[in-house]
Amino acid sequence: xxxxxxxxxxxxxxxxxxxxxxxxxxxxxxxxxxxxxxxxxxxxxxxxxxxxxxxxxxxxxxxxxxxxxxxxxxxxxxxxxxxxxxxxxxxxxxxxxxxxxxxxxxx
Ligand code: 2BA
Numbered sequence: 562x563x564x565x566x567x568x569x570x571x572x573x574x575x576x577x578x579x580x581x582x583x584x585x586x587x588x589x590x591x592x593x594x595x596x597x598x599x600x601x602x603x604x605x606x607x608x609x610x611x612x613x614x615x616x617x618x619x620x621x622x623x624x625x626x627x628x629x630x631x632x633x634x635x636x637x638x639x640x641x642x643x644x645x646x647x648x649x650x651x652x653x654x655x656x657x658x659x660x661x662x663x664x665x666x667x668x
Contacts, residue, residue: 562662563614565607565621568593569655573625574603577655580624581607586617614659627654 569577578588589606609617634648 562665563609563611564660564662565605565609565614565617566658566660567605567607567621567625567655568595568657569603569605569621569625570653571601571603573653573655574605577621577624578605580620581605581617584616584620586613586620608662608665618657618659621655621657625653625655627651 567577574590578590581588586607586609591604591606593602593604594600595602605621607617628651629649630652631647631649633645635643635645
């Protein structure tokens with residue numbers, strides 16, 4: 562058995578965990594914070610059989626893949642005016658650890 566720890570953006574966490582549940586993976590969601598950006602993200606804990614790890618990673622990669630989105634941004638000028646313009650930001654992506662499970666119990 563393996564333990565998959567997947568750190569995903571909050572935006573993707575629902576779609577990733579819903580897709581995993583649909584494929585009969587059991588998921589625990591933790592609200593976590595990135596140490597560098599100090600922004601919220603979600604860590605998914607998934608315990609699964611060894612032969613299902615690839616399928617689990619495929620779902621995480623599909624539902625949480627890196628993409629570029631255009632979001633509105635504003636710049637202020639000294640004269641007290643603001644201008645709005647679109648900027649491209651990269652969102653999504655997942656950081657995944659797969660570790661061996663020594664024992665698994667439901668007591
Ligand atoms: P990513 O590498 O995609 O990492 C996204 C989040 O995944 C991280 O959030 C952290 O919560 C987790 N993570 C990544 N690698 C990890 C590891 N080896 N062990 C434990 N957790 C890990 P943040 O720490 O807020 O980082 C957000 C993004 O900032 C990172 O995206 C990376 O592009 C950049 N970054 C992180 N640390 C950096 C550093 N020391 N210097 C420059 N850029 C950094």
